Amino acid sequence: MTDRKIPTKIYLEESEIPRQWYNVRADMKTKPAPLLNPATGRPCGFDDLTPVFCDDLVRQELDNDTAWFDIPQEIQDYYVQFRPSPLIRARQLEKALGTPAKIYFKFEGNNTSGSHKLNSASAQAYYAKKQGLKGVTTETGAGQWGTALAMSCAFFGLDCKVFMVKVSYEQKPFRREVMRTYGADVTPSPSNTTNVGRQILAEHPGTTGSLGCAISEAVEYAVSHEGYRYVLGSVLNQVLLHQSVIGLETKIACDKYGIEPDIIVGCAGGGSNLGGLISPFMGEKLRGEKDYRIIAVEPASCPSLTRGTFAYDFCDTGRVTPLAKMYTLGADFIPSPNHAGGLRFHGMSPILSQLYHDGYMEAVAYEQTQVFEAATLFARTEGILPAPESSHAILGAIREAEKCRETGEEKTILFGLTGTGYFDLVAYQSFNDGTLTDSIPTDADLAASFAKIPPMGNN
């Protein structure tokens, strides 16, 4: 098929949307290590997890062997509101860079949640409804995940209880109002509606909250209220399974038009987007059918893959969750206050961590002023104002395209554009004003943080 026949923006037909998710764990020779119950130090089983999570989701979480999971019809019916997402050739960006490389991006931001988070929120809300639950709880920082969950709960008819970090609740009210418009109950955290919240408020009356505290409140609310479970938007194996729809759609579009990516680039925080985008390509690589360079891009201010240690650690700063084996900066690690945008989780998906450890992917870290430069170039050439998170992938793709300019190679570069920056204008303003700065943790910072990683599972 000739290049001319490929549209700039490829939309699959609705009938081509995948009907199964792909579980990359099935093709991994070394499986991701199991979660550990912090009370016993033993691997978490079904019964350890179902008080907190929905039954079907726990089954998905624990299943390392089933390669394909059917996507329920109810989720497919919902998909048509936000899928298929387009695969777009970045022709104007290529021209601006003067590169012989072909750059494609899979754009997941054209929905009201503004990101790929809907792919897992839709599934988690559906399974909660299927189980006959009344509602779900979660935590949210700036509100991207909370918004996706609120939308999905509105669609399936579920209560949605969101604990939002108090400082975001007060200073970033816009996503809060989107959640409320979709019917979610949004509570600033810490709150006096949970024991843990009351305790923290008593100890620190003026606190503006933290993600760790909001997680603890959301979990407590779920386990102490009949008919509620807790849901989470990244890191977990189940989330990567749901997000595989990104990569599967991309693969179908590539195969349909004869596009053969050489390099696949994604931003990485907890790993939900990157894990989803690369899934089917990684599957081919694991099975030895094809080779791809796969590059995770993370912020230099929160460099879990490039500077973290591969160890069992808690998933939250509050240390109430199971332990996961992953690249971690230590559960106490908090990025510098001048870090804008997301990608601020201290660890990385256990699946991606194992794949990185086994040499199936690369990782790079960039400072945020470079990232916003790339974001601005992308906005002006391709017309889409990208999320700061997604802009890490943009910069990763640009760096590879610049190498092609040097070597003359016509490589095909694919990256994931996870979302839009419409709720990140405070960060853009700092960049436009020239006041955005970088900060990289010192080796001493990281050593202090590593020292607090518990011995459990690491002996």
Next chain:
Amino acid sequence: MTDRKIPTKIYLEESEIPRQWYNVRADMKTKPAPLLNPATGRPCGFDDLTPVFCDDLVRQELDNDTAWFDIPQEIQDYYVQFRPSPLIRARQLEKALGTPAKIYFKFEGNNTSGSHKLNSASAQAYYAKKQGLKGVTTETGAGQWGTALAMSCAFFGLDCKVFMVKVSYEQKPFRREVMRTYGADVTPSPSNTTNVGRQILAEHPGTTGSLGCAISEAVEYAVSHEGYRYVLGSVLNQVLLHQSVIGLETKIACDKYGIEPDIIVGCAGGGSNLGGLISPFMGEKLRGEKDYRIIAVEPASCPSLTRGTFAYDFCDTGRVTPLAKMYTLGADFIPSPNHAGGLRFHGMSPILSQLYHDGYMEAVAYEQTQVFEAATLFARTEGILPAPESSHAILGAIREAEKCRETGEEKTILFGLTGTGYFDLVAYQSFNDGTLTDSIPTDADLAASFAKIPPMGNN
């Protein structure tokens, strides 16, 4: 073609995007009245307008006879970044309403400007570049039009000078930052960079500005700087011509899938979206080939069609522009301060005004609390958070669908969803908090405003 084969979200192929704009004036038996030069009282000709506007745009403005204008290749190359836009079946909304009606909407909001405004901004920026100009100037209130223009100027490589009403510049900084990210120079108005700005600042030192003042500054800057022209995002005939791409795409999609709208609904402020959406359908109606009910929906707080008078009036509160014959509330009319969102222009496109006057379309006005109720229902069912402006059309479509529920008629209702509400969360918050109120101008208010309409052209 059976109903089952129609996708929920219809995307045309890129090759199906229209290559010509349609000029509905060519099929109007009574043409819209010409603009009058306020200095002479005589119809504006080419030479009256070219000091302010680009030459090609003036030709389009004055041409009542040419039915089809070729869309330059350069604009088509830009279109692929934001066109085709989807035509979507609102199945979940239909279900929630329990109506036998089929509801379709043409969604123009899936781009960073968040609205249909890019359709004309792209054309106006292109013609400015083609004329060899350095840049363009404009005014903006909340920033929707300014954002679209900034994006288009970045694409074509033009300076973009935006005078933004000072109160919006300070209190609604987010769209300002989008414009700056696209390289626009955004100046709070009134400013000390123009004579009119300095004069107003001297007379009213604490003023927070007005759209009328920002227009005057933008026009002055354009006519007093070599290589600049002024551009405008609504009301003008040329804008409706560019916006005809909305209706043409819709018509192609309808014809492709055998969809036959009975009723077409659009929100109406200056008329750019409604005029664009209905163009080809109105053409068929004018030529007697088909009949459609066409409904303009406007805010009860700014009811130019439903309560205005059809007369020559100034297009701006500053009274520096030509006079246009249109339905007007008087150039001094300002909607009540509790009016949220746009659709706040005192007049209506001369083309739409003439068509309404001649009985080719209907108009209704709704209060904003009803409009936000409709917006919330739409968001929860169809997943898209709509702009307050667009939500007027949603409510119009819902009202017609409810009538079908009463009568059992399976009518096909088409409406224009012009944009998203991501930058309108302050208004949503008022609605969510129950503090949003309505206000309707009294007959005495309007009579006082009508009394100031100048006699010129109205004798």
